[in-house]
Amino acid sequence: xxxxxxxxxxxxxxxxxxxxxxxxxxxxxxxxxxxxxxxxxxxxxxxxxxxxxxxxxxxxxxxxxxxxxxxxxxxxxxxxxxxxxxxxxxxxxxxxxxxxxxxxxxxxxxxxxxxxxxxxxxxxxxxxxxxxxxxxxxxxxxxxxxxxxxxxxxxxxxxxxxxxxxxxxxxxxxxxxxxxxxxxxxxxxxxxxxxxxxxxxxxxxxxxxxxxxxxxxxxxxxxxxxxxxxxxxxxxxxxxxxxxxxxxxxxxxxxxxxxxxxxxxxxxxxxxxxxxxxxxxxxxxxxxxxxxxxxxxxxxxxxxxxxxx
Amino acid sequence: xxxxxxxxxxxxxxxxxxxxxxxxxxxxxxxxxxxxxxxxxxxxxxxxxxxxxxxxxxxxxxxxxxxxxxxxxxxxxxxxxxxxxxxxxxxxxxxxxxxxxxxxxxxxxxxxxxxxxxxxxxxxxxxxxxxxxxxxxxxxxxxxxxxxxxxxxxxxxxxxxxxxxxxxxxxxxxxxxxxxxxxxxxxx
Numbered sequence: 001x002x003x004x005x006x007x008x009x010x011x012x013x014x015x016x017x018x019x020x021x022x023x024x025x026x027x028x029x030x031x032x033x034x035x036x037x038x039x040x041x042x043x044x045x046x047x048x049x050x051x052x053x054x055x056x057x058x059x060x061x062x063x064x065x066x067x068x069x070x071x072x073x074x075x076x077x078x079x080x081x082x083x084x085x086x087x088x089x090x091x092x093x094x095x096x097x098x099x100x101x102x103x104x105x106x107x108x109x110x111x112x113x114x115x116x117x118x119x120x121x122x123x124x125x126x127x128x129x130x131x132x133x134x135x136x137x138x139x140x141x142x143x144x145x146x147x148x149x150x151x152x153x154x155x156x157x158x159x160x161x162x163x164x165x166x167x168x169x170x171x172x173x174x175x176x177x178x179x180x181x182x183x184x185x186x187x188x189x190x191x192x193x194x195x196x197x198x199x200x201x202x203x204x205x206x207x208x209x210x211x212x213x214x215x216x217x218x219x220x221x222x223x224x225x226x227x228x229x230x231x232x233x234x235x236x237x238x239x240x241x242x243x244x245x246x247x248x249x250x251x252x253x254x255x256x257x258x259x260x261x262x263x264x265x266x267x268x269x270x271x272x273x274x275x276x277x278x279x280x281x282x283x284x285x286x287x288x289x290x291x292x293x294x295x296x297x298x299x300x301x302x303x304x305x306x307x308x309x
Numbered sequence: 310x311x312x313x314x315x316x317x318x319x320x321x322x323x324x325x326x327x328x329x330x331x332x333x334x335x336x337x338x339x340x341x342x343x344x345x346x347x348x349x350x351x352x353x354x355x356x357x358x359x360x361x362x363x364x365x366x367x368x369x370x371x372x373x374x375x376x377x378x379x380x381x382x383x384x385x386x387x388x389x390x391x392x393x394x395x396x397x398x399x400x401x402x403x404x405x406x407x408x409x410x411x412x413x414x415x416x417x418x419x420x421x422x423x424x425x426x427x428x429x430x431x432x433x434x435x436x437x438x439x440x441x442x443x444x445x446x447x448x449x450x451x452x453x454x455x456x457x458x459x460x461x462x463x464x465x466x467x468x469x470x471x472x473x474x475x476x477x478x479x480x481x482x483x484x485x486x487x488x489x490x491x492x493x494x495x496x497x
Contacts, residue, residue: 062475066435069435069441073435073437073438073440076444077440080440082384082385083384084439085439086370086385086387086439087371087387087389088385119373120373121371121385132458134458164389164390164436188495189495192495195414195490196415196433196436197392197413199413199437249494250494251492251494252489255413255414255435255436257485257486257489258488286436287436287437
């Protein structure tokens with residue numbers, strides 16, 4: 001909470017004459033710090049439930065040992081207020097609703113502060129010289145996606161992924177004749193070929209369609225969606241369920257060491273694409289798929305740990 | 310479940326079986342891509358390398374370390390993806406007689422060959438269990454090559470019952486990852 005002596009912060013949300021001025025209990029950069037702290041130290045409840053359910057049905061002894069160690073670690077991280085994983089990753093932000101361009105600077109300020117105070121591991125480096133600025137910033141960082149809408153709120157969400165899972169991202173520009181069977185095969189192979197590297201059991205984010213870049217973005221956005229939020233498209237929901245069953249029947253298991261818990265959920269997003277294309281992207285979230293959202297309205301800030309973008 | 314204490318001798322390591330769960334106490338070092346590259350480069354050129362590398366337990370880990378009461382403390386220290394070091398590890402194992410590697414996700418057959426030859430095992434830590442694993446680090450004994458940054462530096466750790474660690478690659482060329490991979494069901 002802010003000191004009473006600090007003047008209140010006002011935020012204009014909207015464009016031109018079409019916006020409203022709202023008074024915030026905390027500055028936006030502090031809200032960003034809160035999001036990064038929550039995401040790093042508290043596992044989203046839907047993932048916690050999924051892990052507990054998995055531990056209930058898992059029969060493989062090594063898998064059970066590992067699921068137990070994961071849940072034990074989650075509890076410790078939350079109680080001690082420490083990052084649940086040392087790879088505090090690279091945050092991707094989603095800014096949705098009404099906003100003005102100042103939000104970018106506020107997010108950067110929040111990332112810099114959170115790196116020092118939580119603390120987060122300084123992970124960003126120049127891609128070629130590998131020079132590390134030490135503050136998780138640098139050219140193009142952090143990645144921010146803007147989704148302007150007519151809603152009377154500003155929603156800032158963050159998805160945190162470590163390199164273990166991010167490095168397993170795959171894009172295929174399939175032939176339209178490969179069809180749904182080709183799509184399912186690519187998704188299955190991407191998850192199974194990744195093996196233990198992305199720290200299974202996790203979430204499989206899938207993008208189908210769009211342009212190549214849009215397809216990869218959709219796959220990652222799908223990871224923001226809580227596991228208990230059902231796909232509104234019944235066809236996609238069926239495919240998600242089929243892949244969930246198939247992947248958990250593969251035998252890969254936690255950390256790739258065997259068992260019947262390979263994924264906690266499959267989430268698919270689609271967009272129309274070129275008639276000559278069939279892009280498919282897979283973005284794997286590790287068991288510690290870290291997310292947090294803040295919806296800011298003129299009366300309140302509501303925090304949650306997942307959002308349907 | 311077995312309790313092990315470093316330094317590990319070859320006989321102890323060769324007696325470990327795939328699937329054994331162990332808890333490890335004693336000294337170990339961390340090393341990721343950059344540490345491997347530097348250790349190998351210095352050794353090839355006949356330049357000095359930190360003595361702790363010889364015969365060590367090498368933890369694939371880029372911890373989060375904070376200053377605490379005049380010393381340093383690891384607050385999150387889980388394993389990183391070992392496969393990134395696949396091309397570097399065989400030479401690392403052979404040059405420095407590494408006795409155990411702790412990591413996640415497993416390593417290549419070429420690494421397994423070096424492990425069999427030298428007498429070295431791969432211990433799988435639970436990926437992301439960073440707080441629990443950090444709790445078992447009772448002392449940060451120092452850092453070498455700190456210029457590589459927090460994640461890539463070589464940290465010298467003292468641990469007490471670090472685990473659970475699963476013997477996932479043994480000294481006979483066996484790999485739990487390979488066993489699982491060869492049996493994966495991919496069909497609809």
